[in-house]
Amino acid sequence: MKNFAGTPGTVTGLLLRLLQCLFASGSIAAMATTKSFFNFTAFSYLIASMGLQVFWSFGLAFLDACALAKKKVLHNPVLVSLFVVGDWVTATLSLAAASSSAGITILYFNDLGGCSVREECQKYQLAVALAFLSWITIGISSLIMFWTLAAG
């Protein structure tokens, strides 16, 4: 398997994983500190999905860091297949969660004419924006992983 930027066990790969963790935990923090997120299925789903994202990305960041420290190469086809499946599942869940929350945020704060509680609204919007950023970084990781696997 070829070694290029973003593949497991490289510095860029580790950086991507850390960014995913950062954005996803930011999104959880912004959403969980609002007073009424549990009234909305989509917002609760966002928290669940971002939680899964944090676990997955943190695990892989840890693996990357170990591989970097011990100068080991992580290009075992079975391991990469596992990373590909996990990455695709979390990327799809993240996009779905971010979009459904964005749909509701736009509904409340544009279609239904403005938001009543100023601070809550900003938190919802921040959570959605961070979820989309998290999706972009996991999307890049999954494309790189899939390419690594397919290119052999």
Add this chain to the structure above:
Amino acid sequence: MKNFAGTPGTVTGLLLRLLQCLFASGSIAAMATTKSFFNFTAFSYLIASMGLQVFWSFGLAFLDACALAKKKVLHNPVLVSLFVVGDWVTATLSLAAASSSAGITILYFNDLGGCSVREECQKYQLAVALAFLSWITIGISSLIMFWTLAAG
């Protein structure tokens, strides 16, 4: 480039494209015949995204049918790269549209305690379900395309 089920210019490829068209047009039909979809940004976005999907899938179905009829092979790397980019863009837009509409449908019909107009609600739910089916078929197509491109 290898020739396997679902690659451009095969019968399974053509079938996948036709299914995408069918599900996307069904979703548009179900959504556009409701009375109040234009009040919701997400529902209007669903129609726009599914419209794009129909155009793209119909164009590729036409190409596949031509290639099948003339027994030509469509495995030019430039052409396949174009298909990959188009497939990924439409797949991402479809998933985002389906999820944001699903978020609003669930908000109205579960979180806010039931739907007032029975027929409208069923149409919204049908449109969302068909959009997800359309996303699944375009997702399969895009994975196959990406694999074809990466495997060379």
